[in-house]
Amino acid sequence: MVAFELAIQDGAGVDVAVRTGADRIELCSALALGGLTPSAGLIERAVGAGVPVHVLIRPRAGDFDFDADGRRMIVRDVRWACDAGAAGVVVGGTRGGRIDADLVRAVVAEAEDREVTFHRALDVVADPSGALIELAQLGVRRVLTSGGADRAADGRAGLTRLVRAAAGAIEVMAGGGVTRANVASVMATGVDAIHASAKALRAGAGLALGSAGDAAREVTDEDEAATLRRLVGRAGARP
Template structure:
């Protein structure tokens, strides 16, 4: 099973990899759900993780708050993504919505277009979509070539256990076309049970390994 450790800055990465993290989501400012780390942090994280053969997924998010971005913010995201790609990141993590809580298709196509050759994850902005919209979005993302969707299966105010039935629906519907990556409230104690319940082999969290 791949345990994706959500790392705020560089500091915990060596300990997380030693504890069994098989992939790193690299971000800054976890207090607001994670934003884009500095290029210095990205370069040092990549230098360390590449020696250990552990991929780095770099968060591309210009600020905390909602996932509705204006043209300037999208330009910042595009530039940050290109810088991370040039630095050698293995993948990128992003998400963008409209005021109506639907995927911002134009913005997403721009981000995906700049991500050629990289792994791509659409983050928990997915959980803002209606359940009906989520299934349609899985179809579209699979066609678009996005690799995985990070989802809690419901609002972050709910527990991961409450959301297991819906997460299972998403996993079953995706049917291997795209990876459903459960996250939020998954830790080293409940990871194996959740993976077994959902039939997945990738999980995400800040406590997915004990450091």
């Protein structure tokens, strides 16, 4: 059985997740940057929708090697998200090519009984299989990974190795460029869950802000989300 997690960044995405029957929401802002910590208002909007909400805690774009101030912000935001009603949090951190075990330990303690997912920071460590076992021992519930490739469909060998290494001790969730065209091949690796954003680009009007120089924005495509939900469901949904 495979669960389906939909990554969303706004209220409209929350509604799509509800209508398409997602098992979980990964809630964030700025999906174009890989996802950043969402606002208090968006968390409040999502937790009342009836789908378990797992809040991404990532204070900045770029790499996953956070300084002491960044690590403190992550732990404080974990508490904030849990107090707001999140069912879980999604975090990641590295130090010297390994997972930042001190950060993970602090997050698990702060999250208390909420689920902790370690995100694709796993894909940049030197020994992903060893890190997987360490994360399980630290109390992390699942990892989000592309198998070390840019896209999960290109990292199937890595995903298969991680599933074998996990041996049921920790869930392996595949994410990174998952679409209706490749989801079946990704599921064939034996992963426990599929993570997708089902993004589409919507043209914007007016002033383009920031360095990207484009007023267009990414939205959750309901048809793509519904199709993914249906295809994942063929393997049996599991919340």
